[in-house]
Amino acid sequence: MSQETFAFTSSALRSLRLQRELLELEERRRALARESATRRFLPPRASAQLAPAPARRPQRCRDPAVHNALYAGDLLRVKSIFKDENAANLIMETVSEELAWSPELGLWVLSPRKKHTSPLRIAASRGYRDCARHLIMQGAEVDAVVGGQAALHDSVAGLRLDCARLLLAFGADPNVLSEEGLAPLHLCTDPESLPCAELLLAHGARVNLSTRDRHLTALHVAARRGLEAHVELYLRHGAEPARRSREGETALNAACAGAERPEDAERYYRVAERLLAAGADPRAAGRKDHTPLHNACGNGQTRLARLLLRHGAAxxxxxxxxxxxxxxxxxxxxxxxxxxxxxxxxxxxxxxxxxxxxxxxxxxxxxxxxxxxxxxxxxxxxxxxxxxxxxxxxxxxxxxxxxxxxxxxxxxxxxxxxxxxxxxxxxxxxxxxxxxxxxxxxxxxxxxxxxxxxxxxxxxxxxxxxxxxxxxxxxxxxxxxxxxxxxxxx
Structure with a gap:
């Protein structure tokens, strides 16, 4: 055998094949990330010139076998079904019969209601990272808002940190808005969602981004739920305690209004402490001109009321x-x-x-x-x-x-x-x-x-x-x- 050749064993072939797949995956990831960054940071005209031609309208799928493969996270069946971009961007449609009032008939009737989602949303919401990776490699749009939300919303809401990290690595927009006007950071509403919030901020999530309708920031959401660690995180990343919602409430108003249960008094007290230390105004009048002190007294929170009075509440x-x-x-x-x-x-x-x-x-x-x-x-x-x-x-x-x-x-x-x-x-x-x-x-x-x-x-x-x-x-x-x-x- 020549010195320039070597025997291709089965293990060597598998290793080469795996290396090729990893290189293709990395190239695909980088291309998607570059495309997402281009659309996000270039002026509208420039990004429109660079944008590809609009894809054809995605098709709808009601096949229970396809739905079951996605919901079960069956990677082999997912690979056999979703082989190209059109399949990866299918709209998964379910139809359920719900009671609805009919004014014409004057009675309740069964009315069909359609619900839409995407294969990537299903995989991300259930934590099927490998399935989500395959769908992305086949051309699934990481920022597609189907049925009201994008896949990143589902991964954050479901505390699927690995899937959120995967989507962001492939160029998902950390500030993508749902149909209700919520960014993924607004869905960090649980103490266990802190790693997701840290991940989003590390990938460029805007901490002071407001919801579309109520103008709530992530700081409002965290304060309302008494999430002390989240509040600290957002303040470190530049969250503004003076930001007001559409009803005029600050995060301090939200914290004092949320302190309703006696067992939660301590964590809401600590949240208020941090907000006041960051410059929150204890006299800020919010909804119906309620100040934080109105809310604290209405919730029977004596210690919280004493804290507010010590900082100048009227x-x-x-x-x-x-x-x-x-x-x-x-x-x-x-x-x-x-x-x-x-x-x-x-x-x-x-x-x-x-x-x-x-x-x-x-x-x-x-x-x-x-x-x-x-x-x-x-x-x-x-x-x-x-x-x-x-x-x-x-x-x-x-x-x-x-x-x-x-x-x-x-x-x-x-x-x-x-x-x-x-x-x-x-x-x-x-x-x-x-x-x-x-x-x-x-x-x-x-x-x-x-x-x-x-x-x-x-x-x-x-x-x-x-x-x-x-x-x-x-x-x-x-x-x-x-x-x-x-x-x-x-």
Whole structure:
């Protein structure tokens, strides 16, 4: 045998064949990536000149055998079915019968509903990386939006990191929009989606890209769901906390509105901390002019409310209906009565919130703007203190601790007709000593010690939380000025 030749064994042939396939795959990947980059970064006219002629209209496929091969991830059958570009870009169509109201017939009828997807979407959503690779090699369009989404949307939503990495390596646009106007980064809504978010950002995803309709950024989405790691990631990549949605909400508004469950309080607190450290405005009014403090108080989040107040949130800011954060806290008393709502109320009172107590019968007295839903109107038909108290006590009466704080914030106890009948008998029996004392003091003058407390707190106003602990008074008196709970109304 000549020295320039060697024996072609079966293993050597397999190795050469595999090497050739890998080279072809890499060439295809680079060509797709170059084409995607050209379309993304060149001016519209230039990219239009370089764009290939439009492909013919893709065909639809309803064959169950084809669908089953894709959904099962059967690579051998997928290779035998999808052998060219036309097959790789088929539209997979399913038809289901759904009930629909027919105005002409006046009854519900079965109506066929078509759903569309693509072979690449199916493979990417289920994590079939090899099937997805084969489809791309046969000419499947990586950015094709079929049935409302592209394959990259499905891989991110399904937490299929390998498929997302494959699509991006073959030139998928990380900012491709679905028919609803969502980019893949907007679909990172789960704590486990952090690697997907990191991958998208590494491949050029725009962190401040907004959804088409609601103008939500990825930071809005992460804050609303309390995803602390996502928020940190987006802020490191230049996310802007001041960005507003179509309704005017910032990410901080979204975080405080999303903190609804007690078990999630800690992670939403940490999200708010990071947003405030990044420059978020605690006074930013969002939907219906709700500030973050309105949302935190409405969700019974005392610690979150304290954080916002420490960063300059306004305890007396009204929303579009005239409600203040104290109103929101009082509305939430019954729902969050097991979360110590009296702490939120006392916190707001220490920061300047609270009822104005004009003299009974002073029909011309003016309430603060927005107090108890009255907007900027003036109450003339009923004495203001009566109207305020009825609303206040109706929300508080089922929580004795909250009711005690509210009553002690006033220099008189209003009549009890509005709230006494609303207290359940079993609750009254359990806290009979407190309720009887409140009933007994209704309409009666308070003792001089309490009136002095009210006068001093009114003088200090929003400085109560900082000034009272520094007063040169005996500890017992300082404690009394902070509206401690005694279980009685004196």
């Amino acid at each position: 305890a007396t800011a009204p929303n579009c209906a005239g409600y203040t954060p104290l109103d929101c806290a009082l509305h939430a008393v019954d729902e969050y009565r097991h979360q110590r709502p009296e702490r939120t109320i006392a916190l707001l009172l220490d920061h300047g919130a609270g009822p104005v107590n004009p003299k009974v019968g002073d029909a011309g007295a003016r309430l603060p703007p927005g107090f108890w839903g009255g907007g900027r109107r003036q109450c003339h038909s009923v004495p203001p203190v009566t109207r305020v108290s009825r609303q206040m006590l109706k929300f508080c009466c089922r929580c004795p601790r909250a009711l005690e704080v509210v009553l002690n914030a006033s220099d008189r106890v209003p009549p009890a007709e509005a709230w006494a009948e609303a207290v359940p008998p079993e609750l009254w029996q359990e806290h009979e000593v407190f309720y009887e004392s409140a009933l007994r003091m209704a309409g009666q003058p308070r003792r001089l010690q309490h009136l002095a407390r009210c006068a001093l707190r009114r003088h200090l106003g929003a400085r109560c939380h900082a000034a009272i602990p520094k007063l040169a008074l005996p500890p017992a008196l300082r404690h009394y000025l902070q509206l401690p709970l005694e279980g009685l109304i004196h």
